[in-house]
Amino acid sequence: MAGNSRQAGRSVTERALSVLTAFGPDADRLSLTEISHRAEIPLATAHRLVGELENWGALQRDSDGRYAIGLRLWELGLLAPVHTGLRGVAMPYMQQLHEQTGANVQLAVRDGLQAVYVEKLTGRRSTPIISRSGGRLPLHTTGVGKVLLAHASREEVQEYCAHHLSRHTPYTIVEPGRLVREIGGIQRRGFAWTTEEMTLGSCSVAVPVLSEGEVVAALGLVVDSARAEVGKLVRPLSRTAGSIGERLAETNRAKAGVE
Template sequence: MGGDGTERARPVSVAGKVMAILNAFAQGGVRLNLSEICRRAGLPLATGHRLVGELVGGGFLERVPDGTYRIGTRLWRIGSQAPAVTGLRELALPHMEDLYEATHDNVQLGVLRDDRVLIVERLRGTRSVPVVTQVGATLPLHTTGVGKVLLAFAPPRVREGVLAGELPRHAARTITDPGELRRCVEQVVRSGYAVTRDEMTLGASSVGAPVRDGAGDVVAAMSLVSSTRSADLRRLLPPLTTAVRALSRDVAAHWRGGPDMFSAERNTGA
């Protein structure tokens, strides 16, 4: 069984097995134990143990003192050099830093990757609520500010697939009803921003807004993550809106990427 509960064919080639191990981390879970890696990858424990050990030796995975594994720095460095991600991050960082200075809250930049949010940059607010998000991690679309923005402007096939699928509960106020989530994303389209409160993590709220390219397509989303007690839209939304508008102008002028660089669904014309 795969990590999503579906039947998964066991990879045959060595390269296929290695890719299956690395892909296990793309399904969610910053740290995984060996049993979970093998279950997600569809590999026998002995095979997984041998290949994971080799990946650790090469720096592509790291073994944490508690016995779990996480993506290694070598793999992170290779992935961070992808032209689309690098260009977007370089354009976004000055605006994210300005936004941080204005709010001292956590700032996140995410893009749509299949049916999840890929976090491509993050600034941690030293006086804000702690967050577990890491650069390179993927998050659900239905529980996060960046996710709801990307879901609202996603290709119909992606949006309807998420709405028709399981909506796991991550915190007390996670939206798990498809009808309610549909109304929520429709509101995001009308208002131009998304809000979450205690939906991904108890005590944390976020407000997200879209980043657009020169054609007006949404290519990313930026969010502020704050303590629920201090998450006042009157304080957070104006600087966030200013930042995404400025970044959108830079994207339109300088970035040669596009929404299809992050989501295979966009190449289908859906």
Template sequence: MAGNSRDAGRSVTARALSVLTAFDTEHTRLTLTEIARAADIPLATAHRLLGELEEWGALRRESDGRYCVGLRLWEIGLLAPVYTRLRREAMPFMQDLHQSTGENVHLAVRDGLQTVYVEKLAGRRSAPVISRSGGRLPLHTTGVGKVLLAYSPSSVLHAYCEGTLSRPTPYTIVEPGRLGRELFGVRQRGFAQTTEEMTLGSCSVAVPVRVHGELVASLGLVVHSARADFVKLLKPLAPAADSLGRRLAETSGATVG
């Protein structure tokens, strides 16, 4: 391999990327040994790659020797359209929604068969939620996820139901037939709701954000079950999603996801 720079090159880039893959929500600070093991590369290779990644700012070495994701990688990541376009345009609407309701406001997109949370606004008095920006959750257990699934091509729902549907609470809908009927209802009504299907004590309502009729994201509210007045919550939510869709359509034809 050392004599073939093309193969060596491919391998090295893949290795550098595998170092980054060692980091996830549960593992934000890792030692050299942990990274080498997670990336399945020799310690000496890991050491050299980490040095290069640190020098560039992709990783940062903390005072205890552990590595974490660096400021520069964070900055470059924020250039993704999901952030520069979708999140930027959505924020003022999300702020207003949070201000008028005091509840958790979520903006999410679908990536493959998962919900990716783009932004979450929560005050200190909002219901506790497990979502976080850049975090992933299943599609069938949350309001925004149901919207993303309901407005996707039917092939996505079929692929989704081929996997095992997780059941975080006894109220989660895990039967494919029942889920299909539920999603049909979402399209009919134009919004999704959940009642303690992800977290006991929390309910949600969500609506699609569409650009020229095409789904690009979902906007939702998560509230304490005791405050789950869906009609009242939809009143500011639906117009906000419509305005955001129009705003995205105006600002550019480029994809936002």
């Protein structure tokens, strides 16, 4: 958070941003008092900044007086390359894969030591899943996470295995050596799977999305453990990831050509 421009205390911009930082997956509607508390700014300052952010459309006020992220900030966020590029290209293919398999389809990228879910497609008959677009999950507990970890640098894998193996179910892998061996297997096989390592009753399988030789995302399927036939899912999953990767490369080449 500390920038070069940080002198004595926080700049006004940083304070305004701290108001936005008060919001999170577990706190998407906040009162003015809660904002002031979470952003660590005085109530009067919070009041002024919230007013400016509301005027602009970054925040909106509920009928009960609480604030939430506004329509304009949502619109602006959707201009991010992860949405206009990756997600836009992948969606029709994810759609088709969902129709074909009936499974939950997920697309994720790595941000540091977490998997960020770019999109998920859930049917009304699919097994319930906890990921949501814009949400984050650990790397070692999910199929897409393991794929992304398997393509991180050796240093990042070591750092992750040494310090970040949180337990989520009795089946979560929390022994560094075991995870390192599994990552080796993922690198050789080209796909990852999990069995109830994040959520009891669910298992997942995932593959990397490669574009111009680089792993740019992971594509995964989540199904009910009882009905899981991981072997059958790998082939359609790999084919879809291949198509997405090719389409991304074409899009990039077209863009480079235009400029």
